[in-house]
């Protein structure tokens with residue numbers, strides 16, 4: 001046996017799973033197909049403190065390129081909902097390397113340039129065929145991202161609604177003073193079916209713009225092109241220099257499904273756990289449970305389901321409410337979105353806090369008090385669209 005636990009894919013979730021398992025005494029081997037961690041990075045340009053705090057990490061200045069004061073959610077006609085919440089624009093390559101270094105420091109053997117080609121059960125062990133030879137372990141953690149092949153190769157369906165992956169493009173751009181604002185801007189409406197377009201200031205002259213759509217195929221380019229045109233007009237920019245473009249899928253509302261089997265755990269984008277903070281926290285839970293299972297000598301599905309139980313306790317409601325909200329948004333007309341935004345425009349929303357369920361309840365009560373009839377707009381969720 002080459003290690004107690006083999007982790008496939010140095011995703012943010014995989015790095016955390018490997019690190020936690022190692023810190024809890026397991027011998028961990030982490031296999032990553034990229035020859036250099038963070039090159040190229042999987043896209044992600046920002047995160048907010050509230051989401052990140054939950055994984056117990058503190059944003060490190062070594063990868064933060066710009067500090068944000070919050071976000072604006074902007075409706076089709078330009079109504080702004082302002083949410084004050086600290087956030088960070090990040091250099092994702094540096095972020096990946098920062099956590100890879102921490103993971104190695106915790107005792108994990110990280111082999112980059114090693115692509116897993118297949119998994120096979122042999123008695124009590126998994127044999128993992130890679131570009132660099134064969135490895136074996138009793139427990140495998142799959143964290144090979146949104147395009148995961150490893151989980152499917154074992155017959156698992158780790159996400160419930162794969163058709164709802166948001167396919168997106170993140171584009172680094174430059175124009176004078178473009179990176180200076182301190183609020184991340186999300187634009188919602190039918191110009192980006194199912195999700196959003198974005199403007200993420202990154203300090204100085206740098207920013208990222210993006211388009212993310214659901215159920216419109218994998219190519220978000222036409223939506224990005226239209227967005228860039230509108231964005232330039234909105235911000236009064238003549239020349240926008242394009243520095244880089246990154247593509248990918250975000251499993252934001254796909255909902256984790258079958259992410260445990262005998263000797264197998266799936267984590268991160270591969271299991272529908274989207275967003276850096278969420279994926280990293282899921283990785284921590286997964287790593288802790290994996291180490292415990294190895295130490296107890298029981299890596300059966302039953303023993304590993306503690307991971308599912310703990311994850312569900314923290315995140316199930318949030319993911320379910322998130323899906324309902326984004327599905328409602330996908331089905332609403334621009335007029336309906338505008339009317340809803342009107343209720344929250346210029347409101348102090350600092351009263352919203354607590355668990356996802358409590359927050360949903362506070363928003364519900366707010367609408368009920370301000371304009372109960374607006375709740376009827378939420379019937380859009382029931383539309384067959």
Ligand SMILES: Cc1cc2nc3c(=O)[nH]c(=O)nc-3n(C[C@H](O)[C@H](O)[C@H](O)COP(=O)(O)OP(=O)(O)OC[C@H]3O[C@@H](n4cnc5c(N)ncnc54)[C@H](O)[C@@H]3O)c2cc1C
Pocket residue numbers: 008009010011012013031032033034042043044045046047114115116117143144145146168169170210246247248249250251267268269270273274275276277279
């Ligand atoms: C365009 C875009 C923008 C986004 N922006 C944000 C954002 O601003 N903030 C945020 O929080 N989230 C953002 N997200 C979501 C975020 O990127 C992901 O939720 C997060 O990175 C988790 O990624 P992942 O688990 O899918 O794995 P990945 O980060 O994709 O990692 C998977 C790893 O597995 C490796 N791998 C794959 N197959 C194999 C194999 N066979 N053998 C060995 N290694 C393998 C890959 O090389 C990779 O390193 C964005 C997503 C997209 C697509």
